[in-house]
Amino acid sequence: MELRDLQLNIEEHLGKNVKLEGWVKKIRAQKNFGFIEFNDGTYFQGIQLVFDDNLVNFEEISKLSIYSSISVEGKVVKSEGKGQNYEIKIENISVFNKADISNPLQNKRHGMDFLRTIAHLRPRTNTFNAVFRVRSLLAYAIHKFFMERNFVYVQTPIFTGTDAEGAGEMFQVTTLDLNNIPKTEENKIDYKEDFFGKPSFLTVTGQLHVEAFASAFHNTYTFGPTFRAEESYTTRHAAEFWMIEPEIAFANLETNMDIAESMIKYIIKYVMDNAPLEMEFFNTWIEKGIIDKLNNIVNNEFGRVTYTEAIEILKNSKEEFTIPVEWGMDLKTEHERYLAENVFKKPVFVTDYPKDIKAFYMKLNPDNKTVRAMDLLAPGIGEIVGGSQREDDYDKLVNVMQKKGLNIDDYSWYLDLRKFGSFPHSGYGLGFERMLMYITGIANIRDVLAFPRTAKSLEY
Amino acid sequence: MELRDLQLNIEEHLGKNVKLEGWVKKIRAQKNFGFIEFNDGTYFQGIQLVFDDNLVNFEEISKLSIYSSISVEGKVVKSEGKGQNYEIKIENISVFNKADISNPLQNKRHGMDFLRTIAHLRPRTNTFNAVFRVRSLLAYAIHKFFMERNFVYVQTPIFTGTDAEGAGEMFQVTTLDLNNIPKTEENKIDYKEDFFGKPSFLTVTGQLHVEAFASAFHNTYTFGPTFRAEESYTTRHAAEFWMIEPEIAFANLETNMDIAESMIKYIIKYVMDNAPLEMEFFNTWIEKGIIDKLNNIVNNEFGRVTYTEAIEILKNSKEEFTIPVEWGMDLKTEHERYLAENVFKKPVFVTDYPKDIKAFYMKLNPDNKTVRAMDLLAPGIGEIVGGSQREDDYDKLVNVMQKKGLNIDDYSWYLDLRKFGSFPHSGYGLGFERMLMYITGIANIRDVLAFPRTAKSLEY
Numbered sequence: 013m014e015l016r017d018l019q020l021n022i023e024e025h026l027g028k029n030v031k032l033e034g035w036v037k038k039i040r041a042q043k044n045f046g047f048i049e050f051n052d053g054t055y056f057q058g059i060q061l062v063f064d065d066n067l068v069n070f071e072e073i074s075k076l077s078i079y080s081s082i083s084v085e086g087k088v089v090k091s092e093g094k095g096q097n098y099e100i101k102i103e104n105i106s107v108f109n110k111a112d113i114s115n116p117l118q119n120k121r122h123g124m125d126f127l128r129t130i131a132h133l134r135p136r137t138n139t140f141n142a143v144f145r146v147r148s149l150l151a152y153a154i155h156k157f158f159m160e161r162n163f164v165y166v167q168t169p170i171f172t173g174t175d176a177e178g179a180g181e182m183f184q185v186t187t188l189d190l191n192n193i194p195k196t197e198e199n200k201i202d203y204k205e206d207f208f209g210k211p212s213f214l215t216v217t218g219q220l221h222v223e224a225f226a227s228a229f230h231n232t233y234t235f236g237p238t239f240r241a242e243e244s245y246t247t248r249h250a251a252e253f254w255m256i257e258p259e260i261a262f263a264n265l266e267t268n269m270d271i272a273e274s275m276i277k278y279i280i281k282y283v284m285d286n287a288p289l290e291m292e293f294f295n296t297w298i299e300k301g302i303i304d305k306l307n308n309i310v311n312n313e314f315g316r317v318t319y320t321e322a323i324e325i326l327k328n329s330k331e332e333f334t335i336p337v338e339w340g341m342d343l344k345t346e347h348e349r350y351l352a353e354n355v356f357k358k359p360v361f362v363t364d365y366p367k368d369i370k371a372f373y374m375k376l377n378p379d380n381k382t383v384r385a386m387d388l389l390a391p392g393i394g395e396i397v398g399g400s401q402r403e404d405d406y407d408k409l410v411n412v413m414q415k416k417g418l419n420i421d422d423y424s425w426y427l428d429l430r431k432f433g434s435f436p437h438s439g440y441g442l443g444f445e446r447m448l449m450y451i452t453g454i455a456n457i458r459d460v461l462a463f464p465r466t467a468k469s470l471e472y
Numbered sequence: 473m474e475l476r477d478l479q480l481n482i483e484e485h486l487g488k489n490v491k492l493e494g495w496v497k498k499i500r501a502q503k504n505f506g507f508i509e510f511n512d513g514t515y516f517q518g519i520q521l522v523f524d525d526n527l528v529n530f531e532e533i534s535k536l537s538i539y540s541s542i543s544v545e546g547k548v549v550k551s552e553g554k555g556q557n558y559e560i561k562i563e564n565i566s567v568f569n570k571a572d573i574s575n576p577l578q579n580k581r582h583g584m585d586f587l588r589t590i591a592h593l594r595p596r597t598n599t600f601n602a603v604f605r606v607r608s609l610l611a612y613a614i615h616k617f618f619m620e621r622n623f624v625y626v627q628t629p630i631f632t633g634t635d636a637e638g639a640g641e642m643f644q645v646t647t648l649d650l651n652n653i654p655k656t657e658e659n660k661i662d663y664k665e666d667f668f669g670k671p672s673f674l675t676v677t678g679q680l681h682v683e684a685f686a687s688a689f690h691n692t693y694t695f696g697p698t699f700r701a702e703e704s705y706t707t708r709h710a711a712e713f714w715m716i717e718p719e720i721a722f723a724n725l726e727t728n729m730d731i732a733e734s735m736i737k738y739i740i741k742y743v744m745d746n747a748p749l750e751m752e753f754f755n756t757w758i759e760k761g762i763i764d765k766l767n768n769i770v771n772n773e774f775g776r777v778t779y780t781e782a783i784e785i786l787k788n789s790k791e792e793f794t795i796p797v798e799w800g801m802d803l804k805t806e807h808e809r810y811l812a813e814n815v816f817k818k819p820v821f822v823t824d825y826p827k828d829i830k831a832f833y834m835k836l837n838p839d840n841k842t843v844r845a846m847d848l849l850a851p852g853i854g855e856i857v858g859g860s861q862r863e864d865d866y867d868k869l870v871n872v873m874q875k876k877g878l879n880i881d882d883y884s885w886y887l888d889l890r891k892f893g894s895f896p897h898s899g900y901g902l903g904f905e906r907m908l909m910y911i912t913g914i915a916n917i918r919d920v921l922a923f924p925r926t927a928k929s930l931e932y
Contacts, residue, residue: 014622014690014691016622033721033722033895034690034722035687035893035895036893052690052721052722053686053687053688053689053690053691053721054622054689054690054691079892079893080893081893081894081895083722108864108893108894108895108896109864109890109893109894109895111891111892111893112891112892114891115891115892117892131684131885132681132684132885132886132888132889133684133687133888133892135684135685135687135688135689136687136688140688141688141689144624144626144685144688144689145624145689147625147627148619148623148624148625148626151615151625151627152615152619152625155611155612155615159608159612162474162476162514163608164604164605164608165607165608165611165612166604166608166922167607167611167697167714167921167922168922168923169712169921169922169923169925169932170630170697170699170712170925171711171712171925171930172930173930173931173932181647183645183646183647183667184645184646184647184650185643185644185645185674186643186644186646186650187641187643187644187701188650190644190646190648190650190653190661191660191661193650193653200651201650201651207643207701207703207711207927207928208711208925208927208928208929208930209928209929209930210930212930214645221592221922221923221932224591224592224593224595225595225604225922226513227495227513227593227595227596228513228595228596228600228601228604229513229514229595229601229604229605230474230494230512230513230514231474231513231514236696236697237627237630237696237697239630241647241667243667251631251667251668252629252630252631254627261493261512261513262493262494262512262543404568404569425591425592425931425932426592428592428593429592430569431571431572431574431575432539432571432572432575432577432593433495433496433539433540433541433568433569433571433575434541434568434569435493435495435541435568435569436568461627461629462626462627462628462629462681462685463628463629463681465629465630465631465668467667467668468667468668468669469668469669470631470632470633470668470669470670470672471633471885472629472633472681472885
């Protein structure tokens with residue numbers, strides 16, 4: 013059986029024999045008895061195995077190394093020792109594999125930096141076991157939230173021929189031989205020989221593509237990997253990360269905020285309900301008070317304020333910011349955190365930003381100066397969601413694109429959505445890893461990605 | 473409100489006023505009344521709107537073009553017309569956007585080839601609306617199946633430094649300027665200047681990485697995009713597609729088959745239960761009898777036969793195959809389909825293939841000639857799942873890798889999994905689009921991908 017089923021129904025199994033297969037997490041043996049902390053990976057909390065020299069292979073078992081894999085049979089009994097209520101009195105152990113003593117993972121606290129150098133083994137530690145279980149639950153919560161609301165999940169393409177936001181640095185993808193790039197007569201790269209017959213890149217967003225699906229399904233979202241070729245060495249940038257991008261037809265910015273707020277509360281609550289042991293672990297070992305922090309989010313209505321009001325609030329505050337506040341500027345993390353932590357003391361949506369600091373596809377307000385953008389700022393982190401109502405007026409959209417220097421031909425299909433039944437619509441983007449860091453308290457994005465890919469780092 | 477909520481609870485709304493926002497799917501107007509087939513994208517079946525010249529904008533509405541977007545208010549009434557039981561008697565219509573008459577999507581049957589040239593508009597047609605709704609439900613069913621069984625979803629990396637199976641052709645990813653590739657003194661490419669500091673590629677499988685997580689969580693799966701740079705122009709190959717790869721600790725090949733069989737039955741049933749209108753549509757318009765075909769799969773135990781037995785069956789059959797059957801050969805589609813369609817008349821697992829035609833990581837049988845591989849062959853398609861028990865013996869694995877010419881250093885982390893608590897484990901891969909084609913009857917992979925990417929084709 014699996015440990016999870018045993019732990020969740022342990023009273024039922026009391027006095028009965030069980031069979032488990034898993035790994036030795038700790039072991040201490042005396043002359044004629046011993047204890048193994050055992051786990052099979054299905055449940056955060058392991059179980060203690062007790063064995064004695066009635067075992068035919070007592071000598072072998074006593075000397076087992078950490079992470080050796082074993083199959084055990086024994087009776088579930090109440091434990092008289094400290095630290096656990098139940099244990100298994102072993103009648104039979106067989107060994108699949110004795111972990112080689114060169115195992116870099118030992119029974120002690122390892123630093124996060126060291127564990128990053130053994131990313132293939134670190135999921136076996138408590139910290140990473142908790143992180144990646146929560147990652148899995150969080151991903152599912154996102155799907156569940158949207159599917160319960162009849163959204164259609166669209167897997168937007170990874171390969172793209174255009175730079176979607178006119179922003180992020182992109183990875184180029186090619187099947188050309190870099191040692192021998194084919195050239196045309198004019199000595200330009202002959203892309204006819206490349207796989208797609210033209211330059212191709214990895215996507216930085218699925219938004220534009222999912223807008224096409226919103227015109228067919230009303231309620232849609234993407235959830236997939238996204239790429240940035242920025243050579244950042246911070247704790248918050250990875251070259252490959254996952255993003256959630258809902259797009260909702262006939263939704264204005266208020267509806268957009270309502271959905272983002274419901275989603276965030278839903279997914280946090282889902283993780284807290286379904287990973288109570290992991291959340292306790294984070295609360296104790298990673299970020300003290302994180303459970304209170306998350307409960308505060310789940311149980312309060314988010315604030316809502318316009319950018320112009322926010323600028324006034326910041327200007328009138330007595331806080332001295334490193335970068336002074338001025339209408340027209342992009343808010344920096346210090347400003348965002350001040351708003352969320354000191355002014356609102358909870359997550360707050362800031363809306364209607366100056367058009368010049370926001371993307372081309374955002375809906376222009378009647379004031380002609382601001383766009384229907386929204387950023388959700390959360391205490392302890394700053395911006396966590398960015399979104400907007402989209403410009404649905406063909407002429408206005410073309411106008412902005414031209415002003416921002418985008419090639420209209422590259423976007424003709426996107427413009428078609430404004431030509432053939434244009435509709436008010438809104439959406440937002442949530443960085444999956446950033447959300448996961450917020451929920452777990454993990455400070456480095458490298459520690460919430462299974463095998464992180466960052467500048468100059470591509471191992472495993 | 474949304475159309476789906478109205479359609480599913482229409483009796484409740486009878487005689488009441490409702491407000492909907494969506495698109496004109498068809499329209500016919502007489503001198504002083506007219507009908508609109510309306511849909512807002514939330515439900516496969518639209519609703520008829522009836523309007524007359526009491527509307528102040530009767531003239532404008534009468535002339536609306538297909539796919540114009542509108543907001544409507546009116547009373548739900550029983551319909552006396554043919555083809556529908558209910559309709560909405562309109563009291564108020566406002567128009568968001570009149571679809572330009574250059575709209576390539578018109579109220580007639582368009583060919584699949586043509587629709588592929590307007591991939592951003594085709595989700596609005598019945599066929600693609602059904603396909604992409606089912607795609608979304610199928611993806612969710614896969615997550616639901618595994619999450620209900622306490623699996624951990626692992627998002628394995630897209631970037632890789634190694635060619636995972638020593639097989640598939642790969643895309644290279646780079647931030648080097650292809651016009652000006654930096655060279656070392658020895659005139660080799662200077663990868664120090666590339667983003668990762670070394671050659672990097674797009675993954676062809678997440679299996680090896682998810683095996684590391686199986687050693688921590690027991691039950692794991694990946695579900696993400698996968699890439700092949702094969703220049704195929706068939707109806708079944710795309711450069712970018714999604715794959716599901718479960719990996720289960722302490723599972724032998726029998727357990728592996730049990731899980732694959734349960735999963736396939738579960739996800740098919742989930743789609744049939746949750747998309748009845750769409751499935752009826754496929755049954756009528758795309759593949760007659762597809763519902764029976766799928767019910768046959770859901771309701772029968774799959775067959776199981778060894779490769780060696782299968783070869784005997786094929787040899788003893790009176791069928792004349794294009795390629796003659798011989799022990800040691802890889803089965804071709806004609807053989808696979810014959811086994812599934814003529815011999816077993818249901819899906820059948822073929823197991824224990826000759827080692828020379830299978831991947832390096834598959835567990836060697838005691839006969840030293842075959843490996844614990846499994847392929848699931850389904851009527852009408854051939855291979856739909858491929859998997860195996862994995863080689864968990866360090867020495868045997870190194871031996872095969874060397875024979876197959878793999879660079880052991882590239883796989884040192886993978887080999888560690890056999891050194892530090894090696895464990896029996898099994899897994900399989902399911903091509904998401906192939907499964908989707910099987911469930912919908914759609915014959916071309918380009919028609920089940922939102923924006924398909926194939927050789928020489930990268931539009932949108």
